[in-house]
Amino acid sequence: MKKNIPTIRDVAAAAGVSTATVSKYVNGAQKFSPAVEATIKSVIAQLGYRSNPLAQSMITGRTKTIGLSVLDISNPHFTSIVKGANRVALEHGYTVLLVDTDENPDRERPLLEALSRRVDGMIVFSRMQEQDMDWVVQLDKPTVYFGRLTDLKLPSVSSDDHRGAYMLAQHLVAQGHQRIAYLGFSRSRRDQERLDGVRDCLAANQLALATFDTHSPSALEGERMCSPIMLGASHPDALVCYNDLMALGFMKEAQILGFRVPADISVAGFDNIQFGRYTSPPLTTVDLQSEHMGVAAMEKVLAIIDGKPTKDFTLIEPQLILRASTVARR
Amino acid sequence: MKKNIPTIRDVAAAAGVSTATVSKYVNGAQKFSPAVEATIKSVIAQLGYRSNPLAQSMITGRTKTIGLSVLDISNPHFTSIVKGANRVALEHGYTVLLVDTDENPDRERPLLEALSRRVDGMIVFSRMQEQDMDWVVQLDKPTVYFGRLTDLKLPSVSSDDHRGAYMLAQHLVAQGHQRIAYLGFSRSRRDQERLDGVRDCLAANQLALATFDTHSPSALEGERMCSPIMLGASHPDALVCYNDLMALGFMKEAQILGFRVPADISVAGFDNIQFGRYTSPPLTTVDLQSEHMGVAAMEKVLAIIDGKPTKDFTLIEPQLILRASTVARR
DNA sequence: TTGAAAGCGCTAACAA
DNA sequence: TTGTTAGCGCTTTCAA
Numbered sequence: 041m042k043k044n045i046p047t048i049r050d051v052a053a054a055a056g057v058s059t060a061t062v063s064k065y066v067n068g069a070q071k072f073s074p075a076v077e078a079t080i081k082s083v084i085a086q087l088g089y090r091s092n093p094l095a096q097s098m099i100t101g102r103t104k105t106i107g108l109s110v111l112d113i114s115n116p117h118f119t120s121i122v123k124g125a126n127r128v129a130l131e132h133g134y135t136v137l138l139v140d141t142d143e144n145p146d147r148e149r150p151l152l153e154a155l156s157r158r159v160d161g162m163i164v165f166s167r168m169q170e171q172d173m174d175w176v177v178q179l180d181k182p183t184v185y186f187g188r189l190t191d192l193k194l195p196s197v198s199s200d201d202h203r204g205a206y207m208l209a210q211h212l213v214a215q216g217h218q219r220i221a222y223l224g225f226s227r228s229r230r231d232q233e234r235l236d237g238v239r240d241c242l243a244a245n246q247l248a249l250a251t252f253d254t255h256s257p258s259a260l261e262g263e264r265m266c267s268p269i270m271l272g273a274s275h276p277d278a279l280v281c282y283n284d285l286m287a288l289g290f291m292k293e294a295q296i297l298g299f300r301v302p303a304d305i306s307v308a309g310f311d312n313i314q315f316g317r318y319t320s321p322p323l324t325t326v327d328l329q330s331e332h333m334g335v336a337a338m339e340k341v342l343a344i345i346d347g348k349p350t351k352d353f354t355l356i357e358p359q360l361i362l363r364a365s366t367v368a369r370r
Numbered sequence: 371m372k373k374n375i376p377t378i379r380d381v382a383a384a385a386g387v388s389t390a391t392v393s394k395y396v397n398g399a400q401k402f403s404p405a406v407e408a409t410i411k412s413v414i415a416q417l418g419y420r421s422n423p424l425a426q427s428m429i430t431g432r433t434k435t436i437g438l439s440v441l442d443i444s445n446p447h448f449t450s451i452v453k454g455a456n457r458v459a460l461e462h463g464y465t466v467l468l469v470d471t472d473e474n475p476d477r478e479r480p481l482l483e484a485l486s487r488r489v490d491g492m493i494v495f496s497r498m499q500e501q502d503m504d505w506v507v508q509l510d511k512p513t514v515y516f517g518r519l520t521d522l523k524l525p526s527v528s529s530d531d532h533r534g535a536y537m538l539a540q541h542l543v544a545q546g547h548q549r550i551a552y553l554g555f556s557r558s559r560r561d562q563e564r565l566d567g568v569r570d571c572l573a574a575n576q577l578a579l580a581t582f583d584t585h586s587p588s589a590l591e592g593e594r595m596c597s598p599i600m601l602g603a604s605h606p607d608a609l610v611c612y613n614d615l616m617a618l619g620f621m622k623e624a625q626i627l628g629f630r631v632p633a634d635i636s637v638a639g640f641d642n643i644q645f646g647r648y649t650s651p652p653l654t655t656v657d658l659q660s661e662h663m664g665v666a667a668m669e670k671v672l673a674i675i676d677g678k679p680t681k682d683f684t685l686i687e688p689q690l691i692l693r694a695s696t697v698a699r700r
Numbered sequence: 701t702t703g704a705a706a707g708c709g710c711t712a713a714c715a716a
Numbered sequence: 717t718t719g720t721t722a723g724c725g726c727t728t729t730c731a732a
Contacts, residue, residue: 135469
């Protein structure tokens, strides 16, 4: 079953032309005499020749591949990002080299360093501190970063987490909630923005904020933190979770503990993952436009590669999605 | 900011040795005199040299990359497959080149043909008919296929859908359900197996099966099909859905229509996606071991590449996950 | 243990 | 329009 894959030389020989001519024909680089064109065409068809992208890439330095690094593909937020980015890549004739760092920061650097040599550009979602990421810039490869950057000179795409959080908190306050709590994930960069957004809004309304933290941005952590939050002397009347996964876990556990959502406690999250629609009650959330973020990031990195103009920073507007997991208190 | 990336020649020159020596050193191909080894080592560190994987690949013909093609990355079933496959790949020093065909069969062939030249092996989840896939074999690239194959000579990994469906049906029958229906997705290969599994079990129990079909394996389709199923002269007392997404959509819509799950109708799906735990009621399902399928497929393709022995066909045992969306009728 | 030399399959000047 | 030639950065005989 071993086939001897035909090379450009085989085609050239069989067609009685030079390899350069075949190369130009394959790349549609110019016009040819009808005779030559016909011969080459038929020889290629007959031999089943296809150019070797590796050899091609080595010379041109372009791989038509974009590296995309995410923290955990099984989190629907990242899945949507991949979905959006992949669609745009495909439309432009690129493929996506996926890297799932599995929430393991130690993996990121070696993985990305290796990646950078095999792709034309990269899109990076990282949990590293900004000051620890200078090496990414040194990689000297068009790279788009997810999130806000203060010093690092990298183009980026970010959701407006502070704004989204503020909007959500504003809504909870307007609904008459008095004892609002935040269940965060402090290892994330975005956690602080969300926390600040909620806190700023509550402060403006003379309300205090209780905070809790988790070890991972997962439903299981939401479940685990439920009893500490709910079974104290008094419990919050509204809980903002770092993301929808946590909110899902929390709601489930709260119901097991005998609490009613939203009667006893309103619950909300971030991301607007599709599954928030299918819980009972459906989940109020801040739509960070994950898929759009993926689209924007891919468009940006492709623009950079093509030398087209593009903004250094793209901020994506969040949207508040109101569902039945939050309810007016008066 | 343009850095002149050092090549093996730069290293050789700076170290006063030949490129061949550097190459051997980098690949740890043999022993060296301490002096040479030390020099090369320090020069490499100083120049920040890293070998160009493209050039390397062109010569060796190995890219350390596995292509993985799925139908829709936003379906958690596929997400889990990717997760499992990616983990194994990483452990073996490989990366995953992801292809999301977006449930578009026309895309598969060109995408896979292009992919095949850039990877050492492929793992393919397809919606194409077996007889239309001979070209995959012709690609002459180690390829593992997801699903059962009758004629095509390709190693494969499959869930035992018939078995899982039978188990689920058996359970529903044992619970005393009399009017069981199946909400399928006939475009999928696996649909027939699941349908047969349910039907075989019901036939063995002298029970009839009503069937319905959908256009896509999605929650939205589950929602859409709810009224046709529930608002006829009589409705089923149990519904088996093609997958969990459909079941989630169906349950939500049924509740909106005023039905209680499982009191009015038991509902079950396939895949055991993590979100089935967070609905009310939580979803009974057949765990097809998606992540394990990804692991098995990646292990298989790597084994083939390494020339290690591996079975042509791996069948993965399903597991019935009982939750509150199904209930005894007597 | 080390190096010289011949490519891998292709592209990119430049000439013809 | 077509061909010649010189590599891209690396590995791999084979000889020293």
